[in-house]
Amino acid sequence: MKTIGIVTGGGDAPGLNAVIRAAVKTAVGEYGLHVVGIEDSFEGLLGETRVRELKPADVRGLLPRGGTILGTRNRGRFVVREEDGSSSKPDEVYGEALGNLSRLGIDALVAVGGEGTLAIAYEFHRRGFPVVGVPKTIDNDLAATELTFGFMTALDIATEALDRLHTTAESHDRVMILEVMGRHAGWIALHSGVSGGADVILIPEIPFSAGQVARKIRQREACGSQFTIIVVSEGAKEVEGHEVYQDQGDKQSAPRLGGIGHHLSGELSEMTGKEVRCVVLGHLQRGGSPNAFDRMLATNFGSAAVRALARGKRGVMVGLHAANVRTAPLEEAIANLKTVPPESQLVRTARDVGVSFGAPDEDKYHHAEGCDQ
Ligand code: F6P
Numbered sequence: 001m002k003t004i005g006i007v008t009g010g011g012d013a014p015g016l017n018a019v020i021r022a023a024v025k026t027a028v029g030e031y032g033l034h035v036v037g038i039e040d041s042f043e044g045l046l047g048e049t050r051v052r053e054l055k056p057a058d059v060r061g062l063l064p065r066g067g068t069i070l071g072t073r074n075r076g077r078f079v080v081r082e083e084d085g086s087s088s089k090p091d092e093v094y095g096e097a098l099g100n101l102s103r104l105g106i107d108a109l110v111a112v113g114g115e116g117t118l119a120i121a122y123e124f125h126r127r128g129f130p131v132v133g134v135p136k137t138i139d140n141d142l143a144a145t146e147l148t149f150g151f152m153t154a155l156d157i158a159t160e161a162l163d164r165l166h167t168t169a170e171s172h173d174r175v176m177i178l179e180v181m182g183r184h185a186g187w188i189a190l191h192s193g194v195s196g197g198a199d200v201i202l203i204p205e206i207p208f209s210a211g212q213v214a215r216k217i218r219q220r221e222a223c224g225s226q227f228t229i230i231v232v233s234e235g236a237k238e239v240e241g242h243e244v245y246q247d248q249g250d251k252q253s254a255p256r257l258g259g260i261g262h263h264l265s266g267e268l269s270e271m272t273g274k275e276v277r278c279v280v281l282g283h284l285q286r287g288g289s290p291n292a293f294d295r296m297l298a299t300n301f302g303s304a305a306v307r308a309l310a311r312g313k314r315g316v317m318v319g320l321h322a323a324n325v326r327t328a329p330l331e332e333a334i335a336n337l338k339t340v341p342p343e344s345q346l347v348r349t350a351r352d353v354g355v356s357f358g359a360p361d362e363d364k365y366h367h368a369e370g371c372d373q
Pocket residue numbers: 011114137138139181182183234256257286
């Protein structure tokens with residue numbers, strides 16, 4: 001192995017550039033390899049290829065920089081969505097990309113991304129090309145790793161938003177809803193809700209009843225708190241309801257979630273007569289500089305991915321396991337999303353400190369009498 005390629009895919013996340021920097025420094029400095037950056041995700045391997053050599057001088061100053069210097073795109077060519085909801089991975093597209101990899105002299109790939117990107121990376125592996133994956137997503141919903149980089153930064157931003165909403169909510173006696181990302185998993189909402197002291201946390205894994213949320217608002221009022229803070233995952237849904245979408249997507253893009261916060265806002269103001277405001281945090285959670293933890297994790301992942309390739313590992317993903325970076329089969333990482341177990345310890349803790357998840361049977365989890373919580 002003389003030359004490795006590095007590719008970043010899917011939505012960006014703080015720490016992508018830190019991975020690139022660590023991978024380049026390790027590959028060149030420790031193993032004497034060449035590194036080629038592939039631009040615009042796997043798309044850069046099709047048609048007129050878009051690649052550039054990355055030397056240590058090219059990655060100087062990248063550690064704190066948000067986004068990805070390689071760009072990230074998804075034109076849906078590597079995984080084609082069919083009308084009936086199924087998907088296919090066209091031979092001619094992979095054939096063209098593999099041909100270009102060989103023409104460019106790239107012997108192996110470090111693929112940095114979430115579930116979608118790693119599923120494409122796995123397909124390259126299945127077709128005989130050496131690949132090691134690096135788990136990225138602010139949603140933290142990838143299996144085979146305890147954490148993905150980007151998540152801790154998103155958590156800081158969501159927590160700060162909750163802190164700021166607290167003071168204005170209290171001053172105006174309002175209900176404030178913060179809608180956060182997390183397509184099918186409530187990790188950002190759960191963790192920021194606990195660290196930002198939300199009164200209600202709504203996540204996809206625990207369908208909620210708006211009536212229960214209204215009840216919590218009234219209970220708080222009866223106990224002297226005229227304001228309520230709610231954090232809701234974009235993918236949360238009401239019992240017997242469905243997720244709220246901004247648009248349904250098309251052949252190239254997945255449906256886009258968003259709008260549950262505003263929807264709930266209407267319901268709650270009608271039910272409680274209170275002023276309810278909704279803030280959608282959106283891409284502020286993804287842009288900008290990674291925090292200290294994500295810089296460290298991304299660096300650790302980037303180096304470990306190159307070490308794994310150099311040691312002959314193939315078709316694996318680096319991941320965090322009990323504070324150490326180890327590899328696991330890519331297949332395991334993409335098999336299922338890692339969602340919040342509804343009976344997990346942090347959910348229990350949140351309920352113990354008085355948080356409502358708006359579940360229809362929420363009362364069975366709260367034993368305090370009167371205003372004790
Ligand atoms: O997967 C990360 C994520 O941030 C999701 O939480 C969110 O639904 C999605 O990306 C938004 O993606 P886009 O920027 O393509 O709209």
